[in-house]
Amino acid sequence: xxxxxxxxxxxxxxxxxxxxxxxxxxxxxxxxxxxxxxxxxxxxxxxxxxxxxxxxxxxxxxxxxxxxxxxxxxxxxxxxxxxxxxxxxxxxxxxxxxxxxxxxxxxxxxxxxxxxxxxxxxxxxxxxxxxxxxxxxxxxxxxxxxxxxxxxxxxxxxxxxxxxxxxxxxxxxxxxxxxxxxxxxxxxxxxxxxxxxxxxxxxxxxxxxxxxxxxxxxxxxxxxxxxxxxxxxxxxxxxxxxxxxxxxxxxxxxx
Amino acid sequence: xxxxxxxxxxxxxxxxxxxxxxxxxxxxxxxxxxxxxxxxxxxxxxxxxxxxxxxxxxxxxxxxxxxxxxxxxxxxxxxxxxxxxxxxxxxxxxxxxxxxxxxxxxxxxxxxxxxxxxxxxxxxxxxxxxxxxxxxxxxxxxxxxxxxxxxxxxxxxxxxxxxxxxxxxxxxxxxxxxxxxxxxxxxxxxxxxxxxxxxxxxxxxxxxxxxxxxxxxxxxxxxxxxxxxxxxxxxxxxxxxxxxxxxxxxxxxxxxxxxxxxxxxxxxxx
Numbered sequence: 092x093x094x095x096x097x098x099x100x101x102x103x104x105x106x107x108x109x110x111x112x113x114x115x116x117x118x119x120x121x122x123x124x125x126x127x128x129x130x131x132x133x134x135x136x137x138x139x140x141x142x143x144x145x146x147x148x149x150x151x152x153x154x155x156x157x158x159x160x161x162x163x164x165x166x167x168x169x170x171x172x173x174x175x176x177x178x179x180x181x182x183x184x185x186x187x188x189x190x191x192x193x194x195x196x197x198x199x200x201x202x203x204x205x206x207x208x209x210x211x212x213x214x215x216x217x218x219x220x221x222x223x224x225x226x227x228x229x230x231x232x233x234x235x236x237x238x239x240x241x242x243x244x245x246x247x248x249x250x251x252x253x254x255x256x257x258x259x260x261x262x263x264x265x266x267x268x269x270x271x272x273x274x275x276x277x278x279x280x281x282x283x284x285x286x287x288x289x290x291x292x293x294x295x296x297x298x299x300x301x302x303x304x305x306x307x308x309x310x311x312x313x314x315x316x317x318x319x320x321x322x323x324x325x326x327x328x329x330x331x332x333x334x335x336x337x338x339x340x341x342x343x344x345x346x
Numbered sequence: 347x348x349x350x351x352x353x354x355x356x357x358x359x360x361x362x363x364x365x366x367x368x369x370x371x372x373x374x375x376x377x378x379x380x381x382x383x384x385x386x387x388x389x390x391x392x393x394x395x396x397x398x399x400x401x402x403x404x405x406x407x408x409x410x411x412x413x414x415x416x417x418x419x420x421x422x423x424x425x426x427x428x429x430x431x432x433x434x435x436x437x438x439x440x441x442x443x444x445x446x447x448x449x450x451x452x453x454x455x456x457x458x459x460x461x462x463x464x465x466x467x468x469x470x471x472x473x474x475x476x477x478x479x480x481x482x483x484x485x486x487x488x489x490x491x492x493x494x495x496x497x498x499x500x501x502x503x504x505x506x507x508x509x510x511x512x513x514x515x516x517x518x519x520x521x522x523x524x525x526x527x528x529x530x531x532x533x534x535x536x537x538x539x540x541x542x543x544x545x546x547x548x549x550x551x552x553x554x555x556x557x558x559x560x561x562x563x564x565x566x567x568x569x570x571x572x573x574x575x576x577x578x579x580x581x582x583x584x585x586x587x588x589x590x591x592x593x594x595x596x597x598x599x600x601x602x603x604x605x606x607x608x609x610x611x612x613x614x615x616x
Contacts, residue, residue, distance in 0.1 A: 244549050246503025247496055248470075263549060265499045 114146050115180060118165075120155030127168045134172055145175045148190075150182030151200055157185045162193035236274070245270060245284065258288075266306060275299070285309075289333075298331040303340065313338055348456040351463050351591075352481035352519075354505075356497030358468030360489045361526040361556070364566060365584075366465035367395045368573035369485065372588030374429035375573075378460040381420065383451075384434035385477035386467035387443060393433045396423065397569025407435040410447030416454055425574065430459075440473040452480050470504060479510050483520040485553060485591075489527045490539040495547055498523075502550065522553035524587060529558040530603035541601055554587030556580050557600040 134141045148165060166176045179190040181200030190197060236256030245251050245260060247267030252258075258272035261279045268284035270276055275297050276288045282300035289296030289311040296310050303324050306317050310333045320340065328343040353366040363386075370382035384392035387407060393399040398421045404414035409432070416432075423429035432451075435442070455462050466477035478484060484505050488498040505519045506512055512519070525544055532538040545552055556562075561578040565571070573588070575581035579600050586596045 243506065244502075246506065247500040249503045249507070263547075265503075265547070266496060267500065268503075 113177075114144060115149040116146050116176075117149045117151070118153050118160075120153070121159050121161065121165070123161070123164050123168070126165065127171075130168060130172055130174075141172065141174055143173050143175070145177045147178045147180050147198060148176060148195075149180045150186050151180070153182065153186070157183075157189070160186055160189055162190055162195060166193060166195075238274075239272070244280075247284070264300075264305075266304075272296070282308075287314075294333050296333075299329075299343070301328045302326050303329045303331075308338065310338060348459045348462045349483065350452065350456075350481050351461060351483045351485060352466055352478045353463060353485045353487060354466040354474060354478055354501050355468065355487040355494070356470060356474075356501040357489075357494045360487050360494055361562075362468070362487050363391045363395055363465055364562060364572060365485060365487050365524060365526065365556075366392060366463055367571040368581075368584040369588055369591065370461070370463040371423070371426055371429060371571040372573045372585055373461045373463070373592075374423070374426045376588070376592070377428060379428045379458065380461040380463065381430040381432060381455055381459050382463040382465060383432040384465050385443065385473050386465065387434045387438050387440045387473060388436065389467065390434035390436050392465050393421075393431065394569060395566050396431050396571065398423070398431055398433070399569075402433045405433045405435040406451070407438045407442045409451055410442065410444065416451065440467070440471065440476075443473060443476045445476065445479065448476050449480065470500060474501075475504070475508060478505055478519075479508070481505070481509055481519050482511070483522065483591075485522045485524050486548075486550065487524050487526055488544060488548070490525060490529075490533065490541075490544055492539070495539065495544055498548060502548065521550040522591065523548055523550050524553045524556065526556040527558045528555045528600070530601060534603050541598075552598070553590055554583055555598060555601050556583045556587070 146169065153160070169176050176195060178196030178198050179187065180198040182190065187197055238257035238259050239251070239253040241251055241258070241260045242262060244262040245264045245268040247265050250269045250271070251260070253272040253274070255273050257274040257277065258270055259277045259279075260270060263280040264270055264278050264282050264284045264286065266283040269287070270278070270284065271287045271290050273291045274288065274293060276286050276299070278286065278300040281302035281304050283304045283306070285307040286298050286300070286305055287309040288298050292311050294311045298308055298310065303320060304326055305320060308315055308320070308331050310331065313333055313336060315338050324340045324342045329340050330343060331338055331340050333339070351369070353362050353369065355362050366382055370380050374380040382392065382396070383406060384390050385406075386392070393402055401421050404419040406419065408414040409416055409419045419432055421431045421433065423431065452462060464477045464481065467473040486498050486501060488494050502521060505521065509519050511517060523545065525541060528541070529538055533540045541552065541555055557579045559578060559580040561575050562572050562580050565575050572578065572580050573584040576585070583600050586599065589596050
């Protein structure tokens, strides 16, 4: 997308579309002292990475009170550590009004995009995904996102979601339950519900389980239902991966 | 402070009210001051099984709405004098059970009772959520068949996420599995899930197995909690369950088919 320019006349500027990789600061609650202490701690782990970087504040996981959310203090704390808050992502109307008051840019939340890759809507390959992900969650300076670990059974009707990394479940996933992850899914127990790995389109994601009894398995939008899983590896320890757009189930003892 | 026990299942018709009646009677018989609350507003049954339906004047909803005091609404059991029943309303909507109202009643009962047994309605709607919200322990009543097991799994998930203990981040509600209508002969024929199957799927500790029995139906029809039928398998199984609930170590019984005939059962004192 380039502005049409008058030939010959040198313009002051030109508008171009750019996609920049940015770090998101996912805010859970706000307390000035806690915030600054955590920030200092994170920076001390990788001082070079944080110098003069732009950052967006993600409000999707914010659980504190709106009245406690002080963007001026956030900006000030970040500024003291050479970090530049440029905008906020997500949040409710009041929170976004506060952000606008602090002259921050407003970015749409990413919840809709995450939803769009659930199996119901993405039976085809999610090609659109490639260009639609401007921000990588690089908060930990190249380290992979931490895995979410669940120790209790995932019961019917429950949904467990790992939006960034892997999901590790050390208990059964019951019929009627749903587990989703951006990365791999490991179930150290029977997988009786639905498991959706690589929901942001990661085709290299895999699903591992100790007993395959699933209602549905999906990797990057390619899915198989229970009926299609019966012939190979049913009730056995298996891994499931995507090979040339096909879900392949391999018993673990033959892997 | 009373211990609050919810009897719940998700699925209907599995024996929640029968179990509530027997467990509360069993606790009271051991000398614990016990109240059993019927949360099934609009479909009240507990008073029938406890044989006090003719003595209902005021009910749970009256108390919540301040139309009667607790003392006016509580019915004292005629057989066990440490047992009280708080009947449900037959004419109101389930929405009459507000979180604040239920809390107020439970707090008031907590001061004077040792155990509060909450008989949950079926389903996972408002009434069931109110019954389990304040629970410290849950008796999950399950029949040995797949749909009941699935619904029990669902209710266990709700106990872990929507109870007060979960919301406050306290220790989780203590879960117990009570398998009812168990028929070892049919399990052997493969017509029913076995105890092991259900335990494996639900992955919670087993409180007891109540054998399927004509005695249960007869007792219900007579308005007698089946635990008072001390000669029967089902009555003894409930008594074991109450013992285990109180921390006693009791061996599980009535889980295998009786191969021999009538006489061998007599000799076993069954």
